[in-house]
Amino acid sequence: MSTIDPSVVERLLAVRDQAYTPYSEHPVGALIETAAGRRYAGCNVEIANYKGLCAEAGAIAAMVANGERRIDTLYVIGPAEHLCTPCGDCRQRMREFASPATRIHVLDGRGQWLKSYTMDALLPDSFGPENIGKPSPMHD
Template sequence: MPLLQAATAVRENAYAPYSRFKVGAAIRSASGAIFAGCNVENVAYPEGTCAEAGAIAAMVAAGETVIAEVLVIADSPSPVPPCGGCRQKIAEFAPQDARVTLCTTDGVSRTMTVADLLPGVFSAAHMDRA
């Protein structure tokens, strides 16, 4: 459960003074490396960063560009899916069959694929004639 451990640990570092809703995310790259991110709020709400985006940025900063698996954890009654923007960010770097596990701090989880998370994904293929 290295992804769960990484996401749980980084969630504690989330900067969420406004919503008090801490989120942690961990991704395993194709090489097997694990990258984690937490949400970072800003008083100007649209300027914050989601946990998933932070984990992806850490992966890319390390020179990797392929997500093999994603795990997101939050203190919620049910597993919380990534926002729409993060779904598209995940789809940019992950194959459609990559596993996405959504967890609560109480141990409830739901597993799906990137395709389940974002059906009808916008991809580079849509821009082939550009």
């Protein structure tokens, strides 16, 4: 993929610009598309003890709060030209609601596509619900 739906880019830029990042000054936006076609956005929210919330986590929380449990596609936008991939904690959080084929697209700060991944590529041989005998979308 080299072009992203303009409405996705617009929403990513808008939510990224709402980020609260007085400490890192590294605003990030995330947007989830579900199989039902709905979109949920999140931005990073820092606090003074540095234990802030990532944009991906905010988007996942919004999705779950609205009764959905499955990430079809996830987009991440950072503040600049460098690749702003999900952190390790977010990869595990995303994996809870993703399938191996779930796509993750990373955009630069202007909204240009940089790179795409599958969930399985971002977190290979991952630990999940099935490892403790629970159902998991990773194996539907």
